[in-house]
Each structure stands twice: as structure tokens, then as C-alpha cells.
Amino acid sequence: MKFVGKHILSVSEFDRAAIERVFAVADQMEPYAQRKKATRVLEGAILGSMFFEPSTRTRVSFGCAFNLLGGEVRETTELKATSIAKGESFYDTARVLSGYSDVIVMRHQIEGSVAEFSEASRVPVINGGDGANEHPSQALLDLYTIRKELAAKNKSIDGLSISLIGDLRFGRAVHSLCKLLSLFKHIQFNLISPPELSLPDEYIAAMRDAGHNVNQSTELQPNISSADILYVTRTQEERFPNQEEANKYKGLFRLNQAVYTQFCEPNTVIMHPLPRDSREAANELDNDLNENPNLAIFRQTDNGVTIRMALFALILDVVDQVDAHAKPVNWYTAKRF
């Protein structure tokens, strides 16, 4: 897989070598993401940030990543593009907007829309989420987090045991993560969900075909004890026919410090694609875990900036120039990473 000038639309485009390349560049980006130094390599470049569906964290994370490379961001967050309302085709919108910026990140509620847009775009497009379909940078940051958390324990992704917990049917992040993990070796997948929200069969078949071990369960406790990673998810209530139906599945699996202490290995890493549902009826990941050093959920979102910097650097072909444009950070930086 080559990155320069290419769109990033789906995790399916990535093979293991491509992932390793993204992660190597991400490692190079980390000191910049963490404000240990600054770089101006993209000074003068413009990111077109097109969010046809509201988003705070993905939008801001992409924007910050571009700023940290020295570039500017021009944002559009209006829900209905007025030109489209006047009968403009997606083709025209893409032709026009791609004349303004050097690279585009786009989110749109319709599955496949970002790919369609990218075909007419004159500059590279990164999919920032197209409905229930794809959100590749989320999957990459999840996998990058797994790699980093395991590395701190002298382990690697090959041979990993991971428990995926909750709504495995509608969770886009889980689906993409399973695809990416399947590119590695000897993964033990423990799928924990109510039967109605189990991982779709085609994913399980693909994981088994790739030589991985998959077990399915409807119970939390016996299936988290040997895992390196617990990947907890929110019930995707917006995908259910009604709120009542969604509520039936909330709060079925709750991880808190007591459960963790009793059933998990001491260093088991806890992840979550966020947002976590902290309302009493759901509370899939209790706030009493907030001081647990193995709670990696905010390191996950921090890694999102790093991964997005890596994608921009690869697509815009500045990987080898980032350090040449490095500068010291003059200002106070909180010890937050």
C-alpha cells in the first residue's frame, strides 16, 4: 500500500505492512503530539474539514493533528450543505471543494458517501466516518493503543488475548478492530454480548479463517480473566428501532473496580471507543476505575491525534521532513500525557 496522494476510506485497504508503517510514523509523531517539540512542516498547507454530521472529538482531533504539523484548517460543520439543497451533485461539490485545500477529512451520515465524494475529489480524502460503515482512523488508533499498552508490558499484538464486551452487533469500532487484528497472528478473541447483539457471523468466520481462536459468551466474569485487553463498548442506542428496545441491553455488563480486582489479571488494560455511557442505567465502565492506571481510554483519544498526524504526514509525503522543521516548545505544557 502506498500512501502518498491516496485516499483513506476503509480499514480493508490496510495490510500488515501498511499498519506497521503507519505505526512507525506515529511513533515519530508522538513527541510532537505530546508537545515535547513542535514542527512547521505543513506551514502553508490547508486541511478541508467537512463534517456533514456533527462531531466534536473526531473533528477537533483531526484539526489539532493538522495544526500540530503546522497547517491550517478550514472547517464546515453545517448539517445541510446549501448547494446540495439547490440541486448540486455530490460530484460538483467534491470538484469545487477539492480546489480549496490540500487534503480533506469528511464525515457524512450516508454509508458510502465519502467514497463517492473521493472519486470526484482532486485531493486526498480521509473518511472521518460514513454512517455505520467505516471510520478507519478510529480503528487504527485503537490498534495503535493496543500495541503501545502491550509494548509497555513487553508483549506484542501477535498472541494477544482480547475480550470484546457489549454491543458487538452495531459497534462500528469493534467491527473495524476485528478486521485489523485479524491481520496479526494467533489472536484469542473473547466475544461477550447478549445473543441478540453478537458479532455478525461473517466477521467471526473471517477471523476463524485467518487462523484465530474465537469464543462467544453471554457472561462477563469467566471471559475476562485471561485477557490482555478488555475492549468495552456502549450500546449503540441510535441504531435500535426505539429507545425501549435499546434500554433492554444497557447495563448487562458492567465493569468496575471490584469486578476488575476479583476477576482480572493485575495488568489487564481497559479500553473503550468512547463516549462511555455513564448514566446509571448503562454505566458499562464505572467511574471508580478512573484512577486505575490500566484504564487506557484517555490514552486512546490522545493516540488519535498521533495517528492522524501520521496519516497526514504519509499522505502528504512529509514524513522525512517533519524533524527538519522541528522547533522547541516555548510555552507551559501540562504533564498530561
Add this chain to the structure above:
Amino acid sequence: MKFVGKHILSVSEFDRAAIERVFAVADQMEPYAQRKKATRVLEGAILGSMFFEPSTRTRVSFGCAFNLLGGEVRETTELKATSIAKGESFYDTARVLSGYSDVIVMRHQIEGSVAEFSEASRVPVINGGDGANEHPSQALLDLYTIRKELAAKNKSIDGLSISLIGDLRFGRAVHSLCKLLSLFKHIQFNLISPPELSLPDEYIAAMRDAGHNVNQSTELQPNISSADILYVTRTQEERFPNQEEANKYKGLFRLNQAVYTQFCEPNTVIMHPLPRDSREAANELDNDLNENPNLAIFRQTDNGVTIRMALFALILDVVDQVDAHAKPVNWYTAKRF
């Protein structure tokens, strides 16, 4: 006409010398707009982008133009300014906001509002569209496109034959373009519209008074054969009393590859102020023209960035300093221009 520190409110402010000056500066800006080099001449300057009416392309185009000169953009896109709802006068709003930035671009749905705002503003204001009234940078980019497209064919604006097609009554872009073209010599205007949507009489009188030849027609075919430029427009349905009334005029004139091949000279340039209405009932400019190299509609929007860079450089008096602050472009740039 002097530009430094001046407002740009209307095409009526421009004489031929002013237009030539803008275009000469635009030519100088083009390599920057096309990412052949970068400049930081406005590093530290701030554009106040005030869009009281939604806009994606005009807003982003102005913002990118300012970024490409090295400046920053602070944007406001809220439809109802809360302070105005609390009884604040336009005078106060302008006094306050003009304390923040070095130059302002403003769009507002009320005719004359931008001019009123500019009277109280302490910094130069560019009209980004005030209702059905004026949108001078659109007219300038249209004329600049005509000039460039003709120059590639060794022609000049003087002596041009142009066919203006569609809703000539409500199309703000057409009105402004006719005014600007009238400053040149020996223009042949072919006006093609249904009788109810013909160009208002005062425009035609002014064009004839300036010595140009104007013919009016309700038919497409015989009136496009000798034109250098076909300027096609959308029915401005938002200006009609109701949708039904607007629908009567949609799809009356349709330009597609078959019509083009049969009736036009081989190098006839096709323009459109965009958005084009690609819905079946309208489809004034068919998608089968997308591969026709004389379809200039996306070069038009690209030229919008160039023209807006020129206006900023002129108003802020940095024309002679742009090149001194030039830098190489380090990153991948698509071959999109």
C-alpha cells in the same frame, strides 16, 4: 481607484484600470493559489469572516485565500447574531467586530447591509454577498476566468461574443458580469431566456449606451453558435413566489455534449456561476460535459481563490511583499489545477 484600506462593496466601484490591476495581481498570486510556492506575507494578520447567511464555497474560498497568504481566519457562521437580538445596532456590531481583525468579509441576506456595516467598520470590509444585490468577488472571478480562457486562445475580452443563458432576471452573478463587461470594448451579448426571466431593461440600456451589441432571444440553438463563452445559469428558485412558479422555468435550456457538438464552435468555453442544478427537472448543464476540456466551471471556482488573494493583497498593501515572503511547498500537491 485606490485599493489600500478600502472597502470592496460593489462592482460599480471598478473602472477598467482597477480591473486590470486586480487581474495583474491575480496573475502574480496564481502560483501561490496553485501550491507551486507558498508565502507568509500576512503571518500575524486576521481575517474576520462574518457569514450571517450560510455559505460553504464563498466562505471557504475567502478563508483559504487568506490562509494562503499566511494569515489567520476567525469565523462566525451563526445565523442570528445574539447581540443584535438583544437590541444592538448594526453600528455597534461593526465598531466592535472591526476591533478584532485586520479585514472583514461579510455576507448578509439584507440588501445594502454590508455597505451599512462598512460605514461603521474601522477596517476594510469586502462584500461577500448582500441578498440579491452585490457579490463583487464573484463577478471579478467570472471576468478573470473569461480573460484567462480567452488568452489561452489568443483572444482578449475586447471583441468578445458571450451568450448568457437562463434566468437573467434574478441572477445576481449575470447582472454584475454585464456591468463589468460593459467596461470593455465591442462586446456581443446574446441574451437567451424565457421572456419572463429576461435581463432587466436598465442593464440592456446601459450595455447599449456603452456601445455594445445586444440581442435577445428565447431560443438556445441559433444563439450559441458564434459565441466565445456560454455563460449558463440556474433558475434562482428562491426568488420566485413559490416553487411551482419556479419549476415552470426549469429545464427550458439544456446544454449537453450533443447540443454542444452540433451547434458550437469547437473551442467554445462553458461557464456557470455554480451551483448547477443537476436534478432531472433542471439539468441546465449536463454531466456528460464533465470531460469536455472547455467546461471551465471548476477553473472558475479555482480562480475565486486567486482573485480573493489579489483583493486581500491589494487592500492590505502587500502586493510588493508577497514574493519576498515566498517559501517552497514541501508537501505532496495533487495535479489539480
Add this chain to the structure above:
Amino acid sequence: MKFVGKHILSVSEFDRAAIERVFAVADQMEPYAQRKKATRVLEGAILGSMFFEPSTRTRVSFGCAFNLLGGEVRETTELKATSIAKGESFYDTARVLSGYSDVIVMRHQIEGSVAEFSEASRVPVINGGDGANEHPSQALLDLYTIRKELAAKNKSIDGLSISLIGDLRFGRAVHSLCKLLSLFKHIQFNLISPPELSLPDEYIAAMRDAGHNVNQSTELQPNISSADILYVTRTQEERFPNQEEANKYKGLFRLNQAVYTQFCEPNTVIMHPLPRDSREAANELDNDLNENPNLAIFRQTDNGVTIRMALFALILDVVDQVDAHAKPVNWYTAKRF
């Protein structure tokens, strides 16, 4: 009070030394705010601008202040954060967002919300207004304006006579200003309001306890004649049970040029936290004062940028580096300050 790495949540955090420090740094920032020179000291730093409640002037003022120091701004202006709608706790929102930027400014309609957010934030947070509670940068810019206006007349804040006029009950700006002024010596407060909208008793008690002289009145004329500063306010109609109730208090005190000439000392300074209500029924500060050189209301908003630059420079510990990163301003700057 130390500033480096600290939150700015309330005027109550400021003692006199802290105020003097902010003002000294603001004096240092003024040439940059007024475009006499530029600085790039925060080049590479990012401000997270989180406005959960709409705002144009405060939001743009903070953003421009950060840009003028060379930093970038990533803005969120959506009213309902989607993640919070999905059950995300404020704690999580703060943990995540504080991973993206170097400092955050936040406005939220709920009193105390910004303080709660700041507890979980990993970077410094500036309160940009939390409902009727606090808006410390507004109070600081008001006091800084008083100091500058008096200095031009060879006076100081100690010994000041100020008349506060209008809705003193609901006006957040007035409350905070009274707190800050109380840190100085021998202030004469003339409180002019209808009885129902008088300054709450606890404020008056605190002012008297601090040794200041407070008189209350329901009449304008006799109580403005000896004042150095007239601080006029808008009726905060959004705080009344209904519009009818609010309307009862509009237009009770009207300052115009005739009143000013007849009753005020020739150099009395007129201030207003803005927006002023210029509708006929209210018109607390007449437009016929706009040419009066003692009308300081737009100098107030200009000072807002200066004060916010000072706060950023202090919090991010770059006060001593601002001048080292200075650059000339190459472009046309209106004589607006």
C-alpha cells in the same frame, strides 16, 4: 496568585497584586493587540475554544488574542455536545478534550459548569462565562479600561468615583466589577437603579466592609455629576420571568449628549459592558454620544483582546518571550485604536 498552568474561573481568585500583574502584562501586549508589531511566541500552540452557548464577541475576542500571540484555535460552537447526549460525563468530556489543546476557553449556560469541567481538565481552563455566575475576563477588561481612561487624566483607580446605572440586580458584569474595585482604596460607588433591580445586599455589605462609600439612588441626574466613570448597563431581559416584566424597567435611565452636557463633568468617561440596547424603548446610551471622545465603549472591547492576550501569556508562561519573537507588521493597518 500564580498564573502558570492555572485555571481562571472567577474574579474571586484575584487579589490586588494579581490584578496589577495582569495589567502590567496587558500593557506589554498592547502594541501587539494594536498591530504595531506582531509576535509568534505561541506558534504551534492550540487553544481549544468550547462554546456550549452561542457567543460572537467573547469567542472571537479570545480567538484573536490567541492568534495574535501566534497560536492556532480549534473551535466548537455546537449547542449540544453529541457525546453528552449519549450519556458521557462531564469528566470524560474534559479528559478527552484537554488532550487536544494547550489551553481551553469555555462558555456554558450552567453555573459552576466550567469549574467542574476544569477539575477534570488536564490543561488550564479559562471561564468564558458560566450562566449568570462568572465571566472574569470581562471584569478584568472593564477594570483595565477604567485604569487606562483614568491614567489619561492623571488619575488612578484609588479614589475613583463611579456611577453604576441600570439593572444592577442581574448584571453579571456589574457584580464582578464591584468585587474587583473593592480591592482598591476609597472608591465612591453611586448605585442608580429602580428599587427592584438594585445591587444585591451582600455586594453592598462587602463593599462597605472593605471601606468604600456606597450610596444608592433611583434617580440619574444628581448622581452622575461628580463621577469619573459612568458605567451604564442593559436590562438583562433574559433573566426576567417574562418580557412584559422586563419591559417595565427599560428606558428608565437614558444617557444622551444633552444629559451629559448638562449634568456631567466635561471629562466623565462613559462605559457599558455591551451590547447596548439601541431600540427606542430602551436606548440606555444614546447614539448621539457616538462622537463624544469620552465614550469608551469600543475601547473597552478593544481592551478585551489585550487582556485576553495577557491571560494567555501568563498562564502559558511566555510573558518574557513575547518580545523575543516579535516581527514587524508588513500590512496596512487602519488607524483604529
